[in-house]
Amino acid sequence: MMNIKRAFGGLIMVISVVVPGPALAQFTDISASLVGVDNSAVAWGNYDNDGLLDILLAGYSISNGRVCRVYSNGGGTFTDIAAGLVGFSRGSVAWGDYDNDGDLDILLAGFSDSSGVVSRVYRNDGAGTFTDITAGLEAVENRHQICHYVQGYGTGSQRHEHRR
Numbered sequence: 420m421m422n423i424k425r426a427f428g429g430l431i432m433v434i435s436v437v438v439p440g441p442a443l444a445q446f447t448d449i450s451a452s453l454v455g456v457d458n459s460a461v462a463w464g465n466y467d468n469d470g471l472l473d474i475l476l477a478g479y480s481i482s483n484g485r486v487c488r489v490y491s492n493g494g495g496t497f498t499d500i501a502a503g504l505v506g507f508s509r510g511s512v513a514w515g516d517y518d519n520d521g522d523l524d525i526l527l528a529g530f531s532d533s534s535g536v537v538s539r540v541y542r543n544d545g546a547g548t549f550t551d552i553t554a555g556l557e558a559v560e561n562r563h564q565i566c567h568y569v570q571g572y573g574t575g576s577q578r579h580e581h582r583r
């Protein structure tokens with residue numbers, strides 16, 4: 420709201436202008452069928468290049484143990500594609516196209532049931548297939564964000580790791 424007051428020979432004129440503010444954002448739970456996890460890590464990424472953001476989700480599930488799943492976005496419904504990623508918690512996940520082939524790959528790090536502390540890169544081979552490239556990263560775990568990919572510069576390593 421803006422008020423303008425001016426005096427004209429003793430007459431006071433008041434002009435009020437109401438400027439609409441930004442609309443308040445509202446979010447509605449779409450009841451996506453995602454596994455409930457704690458000590459979790461999540462990231463959006465369009466792994467199949469269909470224009471819709473998919474979900475990479477990891478953490479500890481009471482009924483499933485440690486999991487790491489890719490959920491394909493079917494236009495508002497999310498389906499576990501059974502990507503075969505190592506399940507873990509207390510870590511982080513990130514999408515990034517490390518080999519610059521146009522498909523998002525996966526970087527993950529955390530504590531797994533099967534292998535203890537892990538840090539892995541999975542190459543996206545298309546059709547929902549992800550292959551552990553045995554990148555030889557130092558295994559780390561942390562409850563906070565510990566890794567992310569950066570795209571769009573250089574021709575060498577596009578991977579950055581951050582430890583806290």
Ligand SMILES: [Ca+2]
Nearest residue numbers: 465467469471
């Ligand atoms: Ca997608």
Ligand SMILES: [Ca+2]
Nearest residue numbers: 516518520522
């Ligand atoms: Ca790639």
